[in-house]
Amino acid sequence: MDPVIEQLSRLLDPDRVLSEPDELIVYESDAITYHRRRPRAVVFPETREEVAAVVEFLWEHKIPFLPRGAGTGLSGGAVPQSGSVIIELARMNRILHIDYENQLAVVEPGVINIHLSQAVADAGYFYAPDPSSQTACTIGGNVAENSGGPHCLKYGMTTNHILGLEVVLPNGEIVQFGGDGADALGYDLRGLFIGSEGMFGIATRITVRLLRRPPMVKTLLADFPTIEAATRTVSEIIAAGIIPAALEMMDKATIGLVEASIFAAGYPTDAAAVLIIELDGLEPAVIGDVARVVDICRAQGAREVRVARDETERARFWAGRKGAFGAMGRLSPDLMIQDAVIPRSKLPPVLSQIYGIAERYGLQVANVFHAGDGNLHPNIPYDGRDPEMLERVKRASREIMELCVREGGSITGEHGVGLDKVDYMPLIFSDADLAAMARVRRCFDPRGLCNPGKVIPIRRCKAF
Amino acid sequence: MDPVIEQLSRLLDPDRVLSEPDELIVYESDAITYHRRRPRAVVFPETREEVAAVVEFLWEHKIPFLPRGAGTGLSGGAVPQSGSVIIELARMNRILHIDYENQLAVVEPGVINIHLSQAVADAGYFYAPDPSSQTACTIGGNVAENSGGPHCLKYGMTTNHILGLEVVLPNGEIVQFGGDGADALGYDLRGLFIGSEGMFGIATRITVRLLRRPPMVKTLLADFPTIEAATRTVSEIIAAGIIPAALEMMDKATIGLVEASIFAAGYPTDAAAVLIIELDGLEPAVIGDVARVVDICRAQGAREVRVARDETERARFWAGRKGAFGAMGRLSPDLMIQDAVIPRSKLPPVLSQIYGIAERYGLQVANVFHAGDGNLHPNIPYDGRDPEMLERVKRASREIMELCVREGGSITGEHGVGLDKVDYMPLIFSDADLAAMARVRRCFDPRGLCNPGKVIPIRRCKAF
Numbered sequence: 001m002d003p004v005i006e007q008l009s010r011l012l013d014p015d016r017v018l019s020e021p022d023e024l025i026v027y028e029s030d031a032i033t034y035h036r037r038r039p040r041a042v043v044f045p046e047t048r049e050e051v052a053a054v055v056e057f058l059w060e061h062k063i064p065f066l067p068r069g070a071g072t073g074l075s076g077g078a079v080p081q082s083g084s085v086i087i088e089l090a091r092m093n094r095i096l097h098i099d100y101e102n103q104l105a106v107v108e109p110g111v112i113n114i115h116l117s118q119a120v121a122d123a124g125y126f127y128a129p130d131p132s133s134q135t136a137c138t139i140g141g142n143v144a145e146n147s148g149g150p151h152c153l154k155y156g157m158t159t160n161h162i163l164g165l166e167v168v169l170p171n172g173e174i175v176q177f178g179g180d181g182a183d184a185l186g187y188d189l190r191g192l193f194i195g196s197e198g199m200f201g202i203a204t205r206i207t208v209r210l211l212r213r214p215p216m217v218k219t220l221l222a223d224f225p226t227i228e229a230a231t232r233t234v235s236e237i238i239a240a241g242i243i244p245a246a247l248e249m250m251d252k253a254t255i256g257l258v259e260a261s262i263f264a265a266g267y268p269t270d271a272a273a274v275l276i277i278e279l280d281g282l283e284p285a286v287i288g289d290v291a292r293v294v295d296i297c298r299a300q301g302a303r304e305v306r307v308a309r310d311e312t313e314r315a316r317f318w319a320g321r322k323g324a325f326g327a328m329g330r331l332s333p334d335l336m337i338q339d340a341v342i343p344r345s346k347l348p349p350v351l352s353q354i355y356g357i358a359e360r361y362g363l364q365v366a367n368v369f370h371a372g373d374g375n376l377h378p379n380i381p382y383d384g385r386d387p388e389m390l391e392r393v394k395r396a397s398r399e400i401m402e403l404c405v406r407e408g409g410s411i412t413g414e415h416g417v418g419l420d421k422v423d424y425m426p427l428i429f430s431d432a433d434l435a436a437m438a439r440v441r442r443c444f445d446p447r448g449l450c451n452p453g454k455v456i457p458i459r460r461c462k463a464f
Numbered sequence: 465m466d467p468v469i470e471q472l473s474r475l476l477d478p479d480r481v482l483s484e485p486d487e488l489i490v491y492e493s494d495a496i497t498y499h500r501r502r503p504r505a506v507v508f509p510e511t512r513e514e515v516a517a518v519v520e521f522l523w524e525h526k527i528p529f530l531p532r533g534a535g536t537g538l539s540g541g542a543v544p545q546s547g548s549v550i551i552e553l554a555r556m557n558r559i560l561h562i563d564y565e566n567q568l569a570v571v572e573p574g575v576i577n578i579h580l581s582q583a584v585a586d587a588g589y590f591y592a593p594d595p596s597s598q599t600a601c602t603i604g605g606n607v608a609e610n611s612g613g614p615h616c617l618k619y620g621m622t623t624n625h626i627l628g629l630e631v632v633l634p635n636g637e638i639v640q641f642g643g644d645g646a647d648a649l650g651y652d653l654r655g656l657f658i659g660s661e662g663m664f665g666i667a668t669r670i671t672v673r674l675l676r677r678p679p680m681v682k683t684l685l686a687d688f689p690t691i692e693a694a695t696r697t698v699s700e701i702i703a704a705g706i707i708p709a710a711l712e713m714m715d716k717a718t719i720g721l722v723e724a725s726i727f728a729a730g731y732p733t734d735a736a737a738v739l740i741i742e743l744d745g746l747e748p749a750v751i752g753d754v755a756r757v758v759d760i761c762r763a764q765g766a767r768e769v770r771v772a773r774d775e776t777e778r779a780r781f782w783a784g785r786k787g788a789f790g791a792m793g794r795l796s797p798d799l800m801i802q803d804a805v806i807p808r809s810k811l812p813p814v815l816s817q818i819y820g821i822a823e824r825y826g827l828q829v830a831n832v833f834h835a836g837d838g839n840l841h842p843n844i845p846y847d848g849r850d851p852e853m854l855e856r857v858k859r860a861s862r863e864i865m866e867l868c869v870r871e872g873g874s875i876t877g878e879h880g881v882g883l884d885k886v887d888y889m890p891l892i893f894s895d896a897d898l899a900a901m902a903r904v905r906r907c908f909d910p911r912g913l914c915n916p917g918k919v920i921p922i923r924r925c926k927a928f
Contacts, residue, residue: 099807101699101807101808101809102808102809103702146652156624159652159655160620160624169896169900173896174896175894175896175897175900176893176894176897177897177900179874179892180807180872185874185875185876185881185892186881186889186893186901186919187656187659187660187663187901187904187919188610188623188655188656188659188660189656189900189901189904191623191652191655191656192651192652192653192655192656194652195651195652196651196652199651212702212704212705213705215705235565238567238676239676240676241676241677241678241679241745242746281705281749282705282706282749282753282756283752284748284749284751284752285745285748285752285753287748288746288747288748288749289749292746343563343565343566343644344565345565345566408644410649411649412649417649417650428643428649429640429650430639430640432633432637432638432639433639433640433641436633436641436653436908437650437651437653439907439908440651440653440656440904440907441651442907443903443904443906443907444900444904455650455651456650
């Protein structure tokens, strides 16, 4: 028997260590199944002390390891390097403490995102970051990826909602970053850890901000004859000083796929684009904003603007958007889910170039956007069994990324770099920039054992 | 002649290098004059290249250095270590680029905070972070300290408004952290740099977010017979889901000092506390919020709630608050300006203990709060020429800090650690926490030359 597995089984119960090949298959990839590698083992600690003991053992023996939540990531961040041990945090799923008066909660990393909002809903609170995977993804995973979601336009990314972290460092030491309600003090290691994609250690306790649920939520569906009109509408809403809770766009290809699927939401299939605009807050404010948004949509050429009459219709408007990736799954066995950012003002020309790139490679592309912050998801359905097609998808993806960067944008808005985007990093960062990142990594993990191979393209160890 | 001065004079014009003792006096301290040390020289670069050349030279010759903006800091962050060269960025004060469509601007570090808001005001925009010193402090200094201000309750600290940074590292290398509108990508070195108190390098170009100016601003002044009533009002406003633009409290001692000074704002001197509550946004929302806030104030026992009738009255309400530190200056030659955070819910008991501590040491204490986020400024007037009194001030300050920490708070809310709070860091952080900070510092500055002596109490170099 593998002595590493043996020792891990001594540190935890043997039934909390998986090492049989058939047990490991599910841990080969995250939600981007394009990247697959088999871990050496998967372990399920249940306490901070167990996490620290496992990490310390692996560190001592120079065995690479990585944390994993629900595996819903979209950049291959939780794909192991060969021989790595996965530390699966799903069993550390307790909400430890809720303090309504100071609007915070302390949770373990395996708590599922939506469970926290559900737990505090009756008291009138919610946890704001809402990735599309929120019914499955964990708050620990959200911390690792600094996850976004439709409502991050108004409420900000995960980093804006995390007050403090207890972290097991790659050498097994336990430290505290940030605090329970204080703003960052000293260097903001809390902020540095959030979005570090599992490379700086494992968060074992997370203090999050709770927000008061807005008393009124109104959701609008507007459809447009051109992408330009929809984009101008987005800019005009924001320029008017209105901050919608969400401001989502879907293009004609996405609308068609959604309407042909079980997620059909009643979107007009002849529209060039639809916007879902959600406004929340106190009643008088929301009522005023709805009227202004309707006016702006009409002035920019919307054909129809519907305000959801009730919660059922509101859920229906959202079902299509949240099911969009699923709907795309009908077209082909695989889906390349992209994630890029461009300056909001450049959406129309960039989008038409994206359609051009896809056409040139004989591919389809369906676009979903968090339009309010210029975060673009161009998605390419394909068949991974066809190596020639796969090659075209890879080339088209790279061209799309290069285009977004050229237009002043970026290669990821919310899905992280992981394994999937690591080769694109030099499009954005100079050697000196990447070397600075490598040095910061080395100060947390001088042995390079904690989730190696992610974020930084080549190992850069420039000495001073 | 000092060969270092000679070489600096070769790198810059000689008239941009100060080294005469009388020239250096003003650079001995920041706005906390309690800490004073003479620098070796002060240099005034005007370009990124000059900054890099100066830094590279000092790095090569192992001479400590530090950046400085306007010297308005309140934690001794810009106080040199003996022999350090101050790199004064006041002349790098150009607004390089404004992009209204994407709501951002690129500025040099020496731009004065309010100048940016003034430059974009006619177009209907503003830059949100507004420290009380905003007419003098620089945006580069705000980045170093992650500055707050009264309006940070709604808008967030400096870190929430900085998109990207060009940084000269301590070895002279130039890197880019963050970007122009993209959310953090890779490790959030942008976030790490902000608030690192000048210890990780010098920002030479800063990309900031611009916000649309709210169409309506309403400012209320409410006065209360007890601190408890004022505090409950703060909690009730926030629990109602209202997010005021600012929510400031002053205690009886502060009110008395303000009203006896040129900053007199018409605050009722017999009140135990006054609140300044500012609401901004679109008209219907603000009008609704004002009505609700007035109701809450009355329900919690406010004696009077005045809504400023016009801009003149609004400015008057604020003049008292913004002049409060100045007003305290009338009492004695020196003022210990403190900065602590406590959970909002604990304001009343903590405050009465703070009064008790001051009384025990025979000192006065006047409190000003950013009440909405539990950020407390207990200020102790004193005469620094009286060593016995100074000793009592130091002891009382430490007891106040220990109290705030014991109650779940923190030792600084917005002024930074600097030199002034460095000894308090172990109240909050364990040795392991501080060692993690020291390692991060070392990865930017292995020679420990860049603003040494700040933030981290002892040099901790624990090796793995």
